[in-house]
Amino acid sequence: MDVSAEAARRFLVARHALSPARSLTPDADGVLEVFRRWGSVQFDPLSVAGRSHDLVLHARVADYDPVWCEELYERRAIFEAVNKGLSLVLVEEYPWFRGTLSLGAPRLLAENAEVAQRVLDRVRADGPLSSLDFESAQSGTTDWFGVPTNTVRAVLEAYTVTGVLGLARRERNRRYYDLVERLLPAAVLAREIPLSEQMRHKLLSRYRTHGLLGVGGGGDVFGGIGPAKPDPRFPGYPGRTALREQLIESGELVPVNVEGVRGKRLVLGSEAALLESPPVPQPSVAFLSPFDPLVWDRALLGSLFGFDYVWELFLPPEKRRWGWYVLPVLFGDRLAGRIEPRIDRAAGRVQIVGLWWEERFAPGRSDGFVEAMRDALRAYLRFARVTRIGWPSAYLREKRRFGARP
Numbered sequence: 001m002d003v004s005a006e007a008a009r010r011f012l013v014a015r016h017a018l019s020p021a022r023s024l025t026p027d028a029d030g031v032l033e034v035f036r037r038w039g040s041v042q043f044d045p046l047s048v049a050g051r052s053h054d055l056v057l058h059a060r061v062a063d064y065d066p067v068w069c070e071e072l073y074e075r076r077a078i079f080e081a082v083n084k085g086l087s088l089v090l091v092e093e094y095p096w097f098r099g100t101l102s103l104g105a106p107r108l109l110a111e112n113a114e115v116a117q118r119v120l121d122r123v124r125a126d127g128p129l130s131s132l133d134f135e136s137a138q139s140g141t142t143d144w145f146g147v148p149t150n151t152v153r154a155v156l157e158a159y160t161v162t163g164v165l166g167l168a169r170r171e172r173n174r175r176y177y178d179l180v181e182r183l184l185p186a187a188v189l190a191r192e193i194p195l196s197e198q199m200r201h202k203l204l205s206r207y208r209t210h211g212l213l214g215v216g217g218g219g220d221v222f223g224g225i226g227p228a229k230p231d232p233r234f235p236g237y238p239g240r241t242a243l244r245e246q247l248i249e250s251g252e253l254v255p256v257n258v259e260g261v262r263g264k265r266l267v268l269g270s271e272a273a274l275l276e277s278p279p280v281p282q283p284s285v286a287f288l289s290p291f292d293p294l295v296w297d298r299a300l301l302g303s304l305f306g307f308d309y310v311w312e313l314f315l316p317p318e319k320r321r322w323g324w325y326v327l328p329v330l331f332g333d334r335l336a337g338r339i340e341p342r343i344d345r346a347a348g349r350v351q352i353v354g355l356w357w358e359e360r361f362a363p364g365r366s367d368g369f370v371e372a373m374r375d376a377l378r379a380y381l382r383f384a385r386v387t388r389i390g391w392p393s394a395y396l397r398e399k400r401r402f403g404a405r406p
Contacts, residue, residue: 001267003275005259005304008212009333010278012304015211015271016294017060018330019279021286022379026062028072032090034060035078039205040087040097042291043080045173048325049341050383053088055289055327058383065383073169076184080167082160082224083202084209084296091184095191098163099198101226101234105161108154116155120164128168128176131156196236199225200243207253209293212265212275215244218297261303281332283368285376287339288328295328307335307358323354331369336361343384350381351390355398363401374406381406 003011013019017034024030034041034057044052051066058064072078073088081089081097089097109116123129131153156177159165168178181189193201203225207213213221222240229239244266247253254272256265267275288295290311301307309328312320323340330336337357341350363369377389389406391399 001254001256001272001275003256003258005261006333007275007278008258008261008265008304010281011267011271011275012211012294013281013330013333014278015274018284018286018294019333020282020284021059021330021376022062022064022284024061026064028068028077030061031057031064031068031072032077035088035090038209038293039093039201040081040083040089040209042084042293043086043088044291045170046325047343049287049327049343050289052289052291054383055287056292058379059286059288059292063379063382079184083205084221084223085291091188093201094184094188095193096198096201099193099195100161100163101195101199101224101237102161103233105158108158109162112151112155115151116159119152119155120159123165123177124179127182128178130171130174130176132174196238196243199237199240200246203240203243204247204252207247207266207268210296211271211293212256212258212267212300213297214263214265214300216263218299221296258304261300283332283372285336285369285372286330287341287376287380288330290325290327292328294330301335305335309335309338322356326354329373331366331372334361336363336366336369341380343386344390345384345386347390348386349388349390350384350386352392352395352398355395370401374402377402377406 017024024033041053041056046052049055050058054064054066054069057069069078076091078088079091079094081087081094082100083089083097119134122134131150134152156165160167160177163180165177166180166183168176168183170176203222206217206221210221225240226234226237227239228241230237231239244253248255248266251269253266254269256267256275258265290313295301295309298309301309307328310321312322312326313324322338326338326340328335328338335358337355339352340354342353344351357363363373381387381389388404391404
């Protein structure tokens with residue numbers, strides 16, 4: 001397929017349920033619809049403007065309430081698994097996500113066999129436990145993905161990676177682990193899927209989620225699916241390249257040339273018709289999480305949307321061009337700017353730390369933008385459970401345009 005850049009942009013916002021934004025039904029079914037389309041939603045516990053998965057869902061589900069996701073977790077409709085980082089997945093898809101090519105987790109368990117056995121015995125006897133429930137806080141440290149940490153915590157995480165333990169619940173950011181057979185239905189756990197097929201499913205899930213990824217993907221988009229070519233460390237695993245070719249040969253993925261974008265892209269075969277004839281974008285505004293799948297491929301943002309996005313969380317303040325936790329602002333099928341909101345529930349407000357418009361974007365002269373931005377801010381206030389916006393003195397024009405209570 002050969003498509004124009006305009007068609008590609010329109011396709012992406014439409015298939016991401018962002019045209020218009022917040023268009024899925026305002027209930028748990030709307031949340032499940034996102035999971036059914038993508039397979040998983042990346043999780044991150046950091047809550048400044050809202051937790052990442054909540055921001056992703058808020059952008060798509062009308063009047064989204066984080067309680068809906070928590071209730072789905074409690075009744076085991078969704079579960080935590082490793083996909084693109086730690087992710088929430090549909091429980092019925094868990095058999096395709098439980099496998100791992102990790103070498104570090106099994107090695108850590110073997111190197112700390114005595115501690116690992118004590119941890120497992122304790123969880124088996126006492127039920128859900130966090131690392132603080134173990135008295136072995138002084139049991140030393142070990143290198144866990146390059147970060148020195150408590151051995152018990154590392155063992156708990158390694159058991160989670162290998163599918164022995166799962167997350168029973170979270171209390172704030174504290175994780176409580178239990179045996180996975182006590183957390184998920186026996187029929188789900190009894191389903192045996194060959195590892196290579198699991199990795200094929202995970203690879204397809206990245207294309208399902210983004211919609212127009214290339215072979216490289218950018219960043220860690222294909223992390224956790226193993227090397228591109230066969231590797232003797234993973235017997236029987238053909239590598240990502242072979243799995244991708246299988247998906248193309250079966251018609252599940254279709255190669256695409258996009259005007260002005262370097263390299264071939266791949267679209268789901270079931271979405272090829274939408275890419276050929278995407279709808280005209282609606283004039284709505286959405287605030288996108290730094291982990292939103294639409295912004296996974298930063299190079300594509302530059303070539304297709306003309307938008308330079310760097311998540312500056314880990315940069316020292318003096319090196320930041322924008323801010324600490326900045327969200328891209330999507331208007332229709334263009335990325336119009338970026339916003340840095342902080343939720344301050346004690347003060348009952350959302351504090352706008354920064355707001356930056358793209359060089360060629362004029363908010364007051366863009367048809368439909370002002371009301372769409374007000375609508376997005378109103379929805380965000382409801383999401384944050386506060387009633388007003390705090391604008392710094394440097395943003396008096398924006399305060400007049402959008403209001404403290406839009």
